[in-house]
Amino acid sequence: MIHFLAHRLFRAVFVLLGVSILVFVLIDLAPGQYFQEMRLNPQISRETVAALQVQYCVGQSLPVQYWRWLKSVSRGELGFSLAYNSPVWPLLRPRIGNTLMLTAAALVCSWLIAIPLGVWMASRAGRWDARVSSVGTTLLLATPDVLIALGLLALALRTAWLPTGGMHRPALDSEVFGRIKDLAIHLLLPLCALTAAMLPLLVRHVRSAILEVLHSPFIVAARGHGVPRSRLLFGHALPAAANPLISLFGVSVGLLLSGSLLIEVIMSWPGVGPMFLQAILERDPHVVVASVLFSTVFLMTGSLVADVSLYVVDPRIRVE
Amino acid sequence: MGVDTPLQTGSRCVLLRAVSLSKSYTRGGRWSRRRCQVEALRSVDLEIRTGSTMALIGPSGSGKSTLARCLACFERPESGEVWFAEENLTQLSPRELIPFRRQIQLIFQEPEASLNPRFRAVEIVSEPLLIARVGSKSERRERALALMELVGLGGQLRSRVPFELSGGQRRRLAIARALALEPRLLILDEALTGLDLSTRAQIANLLLELQKARSLTYLFISHDLGLVARFADDVVMLDGGRVVAGGAHEPLTTCGKTQSRNLLARAPGSVAVELP
Amino acid sequence: MLKRNKKLLLLGTSLILIHILVLGAFFFAPYDPGEQHRDNPFAPPTRLHFVDSEGKLHLRPYVCSWANHANGIGAPQYVEDCSRISTLRFLVRDERSHSLRGLGMAWRLFGADGPAPMYLLGTDDYGRDQLSRLLYGGRISLFAGLLATGLSLALGLLMGGVAGYFGSWLDDIIMRGAEVFMALPWIYLLFAVRAFLPLEVGARQSFFILIGVIGVTGWARPSRLIRGVILSAKERDFVHAARGFGASHSYILRRHLLPQTSAVILTQAAFLIPQFILAEVTLSFLGLGVGEPVPSWGNMLASLQKYYVLESYWWMFLSGIILIPIFLLYNAVANALSARLERADAEVRSSMGTQKLQVAS
Numbered sequence: 001m002i003h004f005l006a007h008r009l010f011r012a013v014f015v016l017l018g019v020s021i022l023v024f025v026l027i028d029l030a031p032g033q034y035f036q037e038m039r040l041n042p043q044i045s046r047e048t049v050a051a052l053q054v055q056y057c058v059g060q061s062l063p064v065q066y067w068r069w070l071k072s073v074s075r076g077e078l079g080f081s082l083a084y085n086s087p088v089w090p091l092l093r094p095r096i097g098n099t100l101m102l103t104a105a106a107l108v109c110s111w112l113i114a115i116p117l118g119v120w121m122a123s124r125a126g127r128w129d130a131r132v133s134s135v136g137t138t139l140l141l142a143t144p145d146v147l148i149a150l151g152l153l154a155l156a157l158r159t160a161w162l163p164t165g166g167m168h169r170p171a172l173d174s175e176v177f178g179r180i181k182d183l184a185i186h187l188l189l190p191l192c193a194l195t196a197a198m199l200p201l202l203v204r205h206v207r208s209a210i211l212e213v214l215h216s217p218f219i220v221a222a223r224g225h226g227v228p229r230s231r232l233l234f235g236h237a238l239p240a241a242a243n244p245l246i247s248l249f250g251v252s253v254g255l256l257l258s259g260s261l262l263i264e265v266i267m268s269w270p271g272v273g274p275m276f277l278q279a280i281l282e283r284d285p286h287v288v289v290a291s292v293l294f295s296t297v298f299l300m301t302g303s304l305v306a307d308v309s310l311y312v313v314d315p316r317i318r319v320e
Numbered sequence: 321m322g323v324d325t326p327l328q329t330g331s332r333c334v335l336l337r338a339v340s341l342s343k344s345y346t347r348g349g350r351w352s353r354r355r356c357q358v359e360a361l362r363s364v365d366l367e368i369r370t371g372s373t374m375a376l377i378g379p380s381g382s383g384k385s386t387l388a389r390c391l392a393c394f395e396r397p398e399s400g401e402v403w404f405a406e407e408n409l410t411q412l413s414p415r416e417l418i419p420f421r422r423q424i425q426l427i428f429q430e431p432e433a434s435l436n437p438r439f440r441a442v443e444i445v446s447e448p449l450l451i452a453r454v455g456s457k458s459e460r461r462e463r464a465l466a467l468m469e470l471v472g473l474g475g476q477l478r479s480r481v482p483f484e485l486s487g488g489q490r491r492r493l494a495i496a497r498a499l500a501l502e503p504r505l506l507i508l509d510e511a512l513t514g515l516d517l518s519t520r521a522q523i524a525n526l527l528l529e530l531q532k533a534r535s536l537t538y539l540f541i542s543h544d545l546g547l548v549a550r551f552a553d554d555v556v557m558l559d560g561g562r563v564v565a566g567g568a569h570e571p572l573t574t575c576g577k578t579q580s581r582n583l584l585a586r587a588p589g590s591v592a593v594e595l596p
Numbered sequence: 597m598l599k600r601n602k603k604l605l606l607l608g609t610s611l612i613l614i615h616i617l618v619l620g621a622f623f624f625a626p627y628d629p630g631e632q633h634r635d636n637p638f639a640p641p642t643r644l645h646f647v648d649s650e651g652k653l654h655l656r657p658y659v660c661s662w663a664n665h666a667n668g669i670g671a672p673q674y675v676e677d678c679s680r681i682s683t684l685r686f687l688v689r690d691e692r693s694h695s696l697r698g699l700g701m702a703w704r705l706f707g708a709d710g711p712a713p714m715y716l717l718g719t720d721d722y723g724r725d726q727l728s729r730l731l732y733g734g735r736i737s738l739f740a741g742l743l744a745t746g747l748s749l750a751l752g753l754l755m756g757g758v759a760g761y762f763g764s765w766l767d768d769i770i771m772r773g774a775e776v777f778m779a780l781p782w783i784y785l786l787f788a789v790r791a792f793l794p795l796e797v798g799a800r801q802s803f804f805i806l807i808g809v810i811g812v813t814g815w816a817r818p819s820r821l822i823r824g825v826i827l828s829a830k831e832r833d834f835v836h837a838a839r840g841f842g843a844s845h846s847y848i849l850r851r852h853l854l855p856q857t858s859a860v861i862l863t864q865a866a867f868l869i870p871q872f873i874l875a876e877v878t879l880s881f882l883g884l885g886v887g888e889p890v891p892s893w894g895n896m897l898a899s900l901q902k903y904y905v906l907e908s909y910w911w912m913f914l915s916g917i918i919l920i921p922i923f924l925l926y927n928a929v930a931n932a933l934s935a936r937l938e939r940a941d942a943e944v945r946s947s948m949g950t951q952k953l954q955v956a957s
Contacts (some may be wrong), residue, residue, distance in 0.1 A: 018776040026792035142923035144874055147916040150900050157907045164903070258783035262878060266901070276784070277882060280791040288791060295784045315881055394836060418842040434833030438855055448841040483943075485909060501841065 012300050022290045024066050027285040079286025088290045096294055099271030103256050106194035110202055118206025119233050141200035145259050149193040149266040162189045165268035190267045197259050205248050209241035246309050253302025257295050325502050332422035340365040340399035360386040362561040373538040376550035382558040384541045388509045392426040393417055425503040429510045435482040441493055442478040448500040467496040488519035507539040607929045618734030625728035626707050629891045633723030636662055638909050639674055641718045658683045682710025686864035718911035729891040735893035740806055741873030745865055747811025752818030761825030774816040785813050790884050799890040806885050810875045818864050822857050829856045859937050866930035870923045
């Protein structure tokens, strides 16, 4: 087990380094530079721009810049943002927290809905209510995330039930409970959008995994023994279908991270997404690299959790 | 070939000679912990005389298929030499080897797997001609059809894919293909395995006829000792990668292991093979 | 068996029809995509009347013009003014259009015959007819998806083929590279690669840049699948047999190995095309794709980022809603193809027997 974990972690570090190099190279190859905008501004003198460039070592070669960035990472700064004039980590940290809040909540919600719904649909396959929900799932699956987010936003605007942006009300509430409630209300809309975007895929896979298992002999035998239906489904069928679902869990983390970027931008949730987009448009390289690395780290964590769970749950994998 | 003339240590010339062939495999991936060496062949010596049928027998895992692949030049042995018609094949480069490989044909363990499922029968048989750039397209087609006739596959089967043919028909197709470039040596790796008795007899008879008609030499790998006893002029037995009986320097009068002796004794119709 | 094929045929034909529709936008659309009607910003869809105010039935429906009662103050308020009407006519000549003249023709499928403009799906803030823009925009979005998929599969075939066939260190490098590409969430990778290219480009360039970006980021997963196919096909005896006859690498790849990948490639295409269409829409929506004035479904949706548009002008959603039936079709095709692939695999395996690994026997 330790061996397995060590092996995976070792690979993970390699991949992270590879990703950071890849993104660094890409950003550096990008034409246009942060200071080009400044140069166009007549109020800033050319000398100032040149001095700033030297200060931020913008003109130096790529390996030198990469090395300086690595040193900055080891110091805990993760590079320097040209747009905000500050180390990257303090800028990114609250944003990461917000994105994680949204993504984790959506992960929990979508799986909590997907499993019972998928099991139910599998158990009643062929009957009209399961058919209707199957159609609904297919329809939702074909709906682009952009549309779901915009649609929900339009609904919120029209009905004014939920706030449509940001994380807090401008006036700061003194008591904790009030703040939490305020946060929850603001979280609700992006959470619904992200969950709705993720849900149909999960439901589909749960349904097909359970359907496959339901036909296997040991389920038929258990039914013959008189095991009650719910126990049969959740106690026997679901664990047997665990393998593909655990793998799907790892994949869903990645999909949620992707989805969250779009939703954060559309619904003005102050997460990593809007900052990443802005950094691209403004050519702020260290912020771009740091955002990409954050997303990679969390995707890899999700996969690692899934792999470890598979290892623990399925004895067959340990033998390999 | 004869049923009642067991061993002829006559002076017919040798077509294929293997000298001290050794080969080992590494099992497990490059980074796997369970990496180990498997010695498939250990210093194997073999002589096959022109026009004869030599049988290669032995338990599973004894290295028969590995030997077959080394002799057919699909794999290079680690040490040792393979001589074919006075030419040392192991010294040749892959390019120089090509004309010789065409003279030694291997009929694989599962002919089904050796036929591309998407190719039609006539394409399968004409493929060697295509690769060797023999003749024009129509000439190749004609030769392929003639070969199919030779092995007993009627012309109406020409457009069938392997999936649409029976097991016996597929074997015949594999044989037809192997004959396309007019080889001198055919190595048949379990070619009759997995067929029902009547089909097996038919294919065996076909092989006999072809051998007579085209002066072919056969290396016949099988674990069916009855067949071996009926068709083989010489027998070589492998166990654990080593020759334990028969072969160039060890006629079957000296039998190395009890197991081999028991195996031979138990084979039906093995009266032709005498043991001390 | 035939029924399943029929279903695929039906789905495929519908998709092809849609593509023909957007390719022929110059004929099917009533207006040029860039034609602005500044006095009708955000006009709602014009209603087709079959019965007029006196109860008389018209076989040719007509539309009334929109009169803006806000007079330039605040949001426009439209009221139907049926004193000025146009009838719907088929096969109209359009002399004013630049694009038609460039193509050497002057015909449109249908148009408004009269002073009232016909906005069947409303207009945007520049008064441009949304139906026309939808048709023209489809060209960008649908074909960006198609071409990017082609690029991605070509790259995947190349990489996966080389990795699977030649093996050893080449395989290692390519697969590690694929791992790096797959380690990022898809959108982050897409944006990072997009960031590498210039932001201020002309419309034609940005289209090709977009295809390049989406195609290049998507090579990893197909290459893995193709590598798997090639790896298993490479060990099959018919390849060994061909090699025994003296076949060259290119012959074996061309005649034996690549045809084995065709089923996988087709199925992957059906899965990737909708994903890549969505990638284009997302990128254009956020301003990283095709920009104004060229319409694409993504940048048409971008106007919805303004709250007042989102709240009041529902017809602007249409460029997103149109994706739903298209994705439904593609998803159905993908499901049908992958089911077919599974069935074909199972059939081959059961009838021909699995090939035993030949290590030592």
